Amino acid sequence: xxxxxxxxxxxxxxxxxxxxxxxxxxxxxxxxxxxxxxxxxxxxxxxxxxxxxxxxxxxxxxxxxxxxxxxxxxxxxxxxxxxxxxxxxxxxxxxxxxxxxxxxxxxxxxxxxxxxxxxxxxxxxxxxxxxxxxxxxxxxxxxxxxxxxxxxx
Amino acid sequence: xxxxxxxxxxxxxxxxxxxxxxxxxxxxxxxxxxxxxxxxxxxxxxxxxxxxxxxxxxxxxxxxxxxxxxxxxxxxxxxxxxxxxxxxxxxxxxxxxxxxxxxxxxxxxxxxxxxxxxxxxxxxxxxxxxxxxxxxxxxxxxxxxxxxxxxxxxxxxxxxxxxxxxxxxxxxxxxxxxxxxxxxxxxxxxxxxxxxxxxxxxxxxxxxxxxxxxxxxxxxxxxxxxxxxxxxxxxxxxxxxxxxxxxxxxxxxxxxxxx
Numbered sequence: 001x002x003x004x005x006x007x008x009x010x011x012x013x014x015x016x017x018x019x020x021x022x023x024x025x026x027x028x029x030x031x032x033x034x035x036x037x038x039x040x041x042x043x044x045x046x047x048x049x050x051x052x053x054x055x056x057x058x059x060x061x062x063x064x065x066x067x068x069x070x071x072x073x074x075x076x077x078x079x080x081x082x083x084x085x086x087x088x089x090x091x092x093x094x095x096x097x098x099x100x101x102x103x104x105x106x107x108x109x110x111x112x113x114x115x116x117x118x119x120x121x122x123x124x125x126x127x128x129x130x131x132x133x134x135x136x137x138x139x140x141x142x143x144x145x146x147x148x149x150x151x152x153x
Numbered sequence: 154x155x156x157x158x159x160x161x162x163x164x165x166x167x168x169x170x171x172x173x174x175x176x177x178x179x180x181x182x183x184x185x186x187x188x189x190x191x192x193x194x195x196x197x198x199x200x201x202x203x204x205x206x207x208x209x210x211x212x213x214x215x216x217x218x219x220x221x222x223x224x225x226x227x228x229x230x231x232x233x234x235x236x237x238x239x240x241x242x243x244x245x246x247x248x249x250x251x252x253x254x255x256x257x258x259x260x261x262x263x264x265x266x267x268x269x270x271x272x273x274x275x276x277x278x279x280x281x282x283x284x285x286x287x288x289x290x291x292x293x294x295x296x297x298x299x300x301x302x303x304x305x306x307x308x309x310x311x312x313x314x315x316x317x318x319x320x321x322x323x324x325x326x327x328x329x330x331x332x333x334x335x336x337x338x339x340x341x342x343x344x345x346x347x348x349x350x351x352x353x354x355x356x357x358x359x360x361x362x363x364x365x366x367x368x369x370x371x372x373x374x375x376x377x378x379x380x381x382x383x384x385x386x387x388x389x390x391x392x393x394x395x396x397x398x399x400x401x402x403x404x405x406x407x408x409x410x411x412x
Contacts (some may be wrong), residue, residue: 036177043180107301113294117176124168131161138154 022069078136182215203260220291262402295404306338329380337368345399346406
């Protein structure tokens with residue numbers, strides 16, 4: 001197995017496969033954002049800065065996703081997955097201003113209470129974080145098992 | 154270990170998809186929400202209060218019901234003292250439903266006078282705070298509020314009682330004519346009576362009389378009250394006590410010196 005991985009041809013093949021997978025995932029993620037944006041666009045007219053906020057989020061999320069794909073097969077994949085989840089949590093809290101969004105148009109002020117949405121998103125993100133931690137533990141466990149088996153053999 | 158991890162992943166993904174689709178469709182529903190305002194009406198209640206009614210037409214063409222729709226109007230004076238507050242509430246507006254909500258605000262004029270009687274005689278401004286709240290898809294509370302001011306026209310603007318004019322009525326009595334004038338700047342008609350009592354310099358009530366008031370909105374009013382007084386009671390100076398009675402408000406006694 002170790003010989004296979006150290007083979008330069010196999011390594012190039014692996015990297016190419018990872019790059020291809022990362023590219024497809026990135027393009028798909030951007031396509032989903034692009035489709036969803038057509039629905040949000042009418043609302044974004046009333047909330048200046050919303051487009052920039054969402055674009056920044058999508059850009060960072062896709063970057064972390066691509067890095068995660070490149071590090072697939074190592075424990076760092078799960079680190080980046082956890083980082084992605086933590087980024088989602090932090091970004092949602094900061095961008096949604098703790099769930100209370102306010103905007104003022106001339107003499108009319110608008111207040112949107114998104115705390116319920118934020119709580120659900122936080123719970124799902126924490127589930128994702130827990131999943132990444134369990135995956136990392138499982139990965140290390142499986143690797144330790146395979147080393148132990150190799151030593152026994 | 155792999156199966157539970159996979160199950161967590163699948164469950165999380167499904168819930169994320171639901172949450173994102175729900176958020177987007179809820180936001181998109183705002184676009185299909187139509188608001189319209191009907192002709193405002195103003196009527197007098199049996200309790201002699203002014204009732205403002207504003208019909209609000211809502212057509213919910215979105216994907217979800219709208220919950221807890223409420224409109225609140227607060228009118229306060231320049232110092233921020235709340236004069237009146239009216240609220241209308243509708244628990245649910247179902248999707249594809251067209252509803253008309255009547256937003257009522259009742260103004261008791263006597264309550265207004267409790268804050269300041271200058272509202273009778275001086276034009277001013279009233280502050281109106283309007284708040285509209287609703288729950289998108291019955292779970293996302295949204296509130297819009299605005300402040301603006303409206304001019305208040307005094308119903309007895311520039312009220313004047315000129316010097317009484319004396320004329321002989323018979324051998325014992327004089328006829329006293331007291332000219333009264335004011336401008337009704339209010340948005341309602343002033344209809345009622347004005348009662349005038351005359352006191353001489355000895356603080357003795359010498360006569361009284363009344364006349365009817367009928368001043369349409371935004372128009373001047375001019376009339377006089379006739380009093381009959383014994384010649385022996387007349388003094389060069391004294392005071393009038395004026396009481397104004399209308400279905401909307403009562404004011405008096407108001408002391409106006411003469412002479």
